[in-house]
Amino acid sequence: MIGQIIDGKAVAARLRAEVAAAASALRGRQIVPTLAVVLVGDDPASAVYVRSKTKAAREANVDIRDHKLPATTSQAELMALVVTLNADPIVDGILVQLPLPAGLDADAVLRAIDPDKDVDGLHPTNLGYLAQGRPVFAPCTPSGCMRLLQEVGAELAGARAVVIGRSVLVGKPVALLLSNANATVTLCHSKTRDLAGEVRRADIVVAAIGRPELVRGEWIREGAIVLDVGVNRMPDGKLVGDVEFSTAAQRARAITPVPGGVGPMTIACLLDNTVTAARRRRA
Numbered sequence: 001m002i003g004q005i006i007d008g009k010a011v012a013a014r015l016r017a018e019v020a021a022a023a024s025a026l027r028g029r030q031i032v033p034t035l036a037v038v039l040v041g042d043d044p045a046s047a048v049y050v051r052s053k054t055k056a057a058r059e060a061n062v063d064i065r066d067h068k069l070p071a072t073t074s075q076a077e078l079m080a081l082v083v084t085l086n087a088d089p090i091v092d093g094i095l096v097q098l099p100l101p102a103g104l105d106a107d108a109v110l111r112a113i114d115p116d117k118d119v120d121g122l123h124p125t126n127l128g129y130l131a132q133g134r135p136v137f138a139p140c141t142p143s144g145c146m147r148l149l150q151e152v153g154a155e156l157a158g159a160r161a162v163v164i165g166r167s168v169l170v171g172k173p174v175a176l177l178l179s180n181a182n183a184t185v186t187l188c189h190s191k192t193r194d195l196a197g198e199v200r201r202a203d204i205v206v207a208a209i210g211r212p213e214l215v216r217g218e219w220i221r222e223g224a225i226v227l228d229v230g231v232n233r234m235p236d237g238k239l240v241g242d243v244e245f246s247t248a249a250q251r252a253r254a255i256t257p258v259p260g261g262v263g264p265m266t267i268a269c270l271l272d273n274t275v276t277a278a279r280r281r282r283a
């Protein structure tokens with residue numbers, strides 16, 4: 001029997017509609033939720049991502065202020081822009097699109113963002129709140145994972161969750177969010193001794209590795225829920241995830257496809273954080 005294929009596009013559209021309603025309510029009180037997007041250089045993937053953010057923001061009643069800077073921008077110039085945006089009362093959220101061109105220190109830029117405007121949730125203060133179990137802005141892709149788990153009615157308290165990948169962007173915050181929701185979490189990485197064994201015990205598997213189909217379908221426990229964060233472009237141009245989808249889908253109770261699973265949730269959660277920032281700062 002094939003499990004439920006989780007339609008991330010539909011869930012993200014529902015979340016964007018909720019955000020649009022919340023943003024309209026704020027607009028009714030003369031508060032226009034506004035996100036400043038900083039794009040440095042001309043990385044084509046980042047440009048595509050920024051365009052889709054702009055379109056989604058428009059639909060969600062969130063204003064976007066674009067700041068396009070040349071690849072030759074210095075660290076001091078970029079830091080000065082962040083300082084200006086921090087001080088701008090109109091700006092609720094600041095997003096600096098990563099990766100930055102070589103030579104720019106992304107950590108220093110992220111640390112310079114006012115934590116109250118850190119809608120990406122990557123400032124050490126916000127990661128600290130998340131670690132304390134009282135998140136203000138959680139990182140967007142991990143928040144998207146949690147929303148998908150909620151949508152499929154996952155019972156998290158007491159569940160065995162295995163997260164593969166420990167990046168600050170995805171794996172670690174997913175592990176913290178699951179732990180905050182009372183799952184028993186195992187955080188795996190490239191030095192994990194028996195990855196297959198860990199996955200076999202899991203009620204919930206979150207793969208955020210960046211290795212095509214590294215997680216084999218036969219490792220998935222019957223009835224587990226599988227979220228595949230990985231996006232890997234194959235030589236033929238096709239996108240595949242970190243999980244061997246066809247076999248895993250035979251065993252899982254619910255599973256996200258790639259593309260169309262976790263991916264669409266990220267922007268929706270970014271807009272949700274922006275409206276939260278506007279409400280916290282101004283309502």
Ligand code: NAP
Nearest residue numbers: 141165166167170189190191208209210229230231263266
């Ligand atoms: P990353 O920073 O490269 O981290 C990858 C993690 O995978 C590391 O913790 C690494 O372990 C672990 N890993 C690598 N090889 C492994 C192996 N053989 N066994 C077990 N663990 C292994 O990547 P990321 O930024 O977290 O992104 C992960 C994937 O998610 C990528 O495909 C990325 O494109 C995708 N992604 C998607 C979205 C979205 O859909 N919106 C957002 C962000 C990322 P070590 O720590 O030991 O090196």
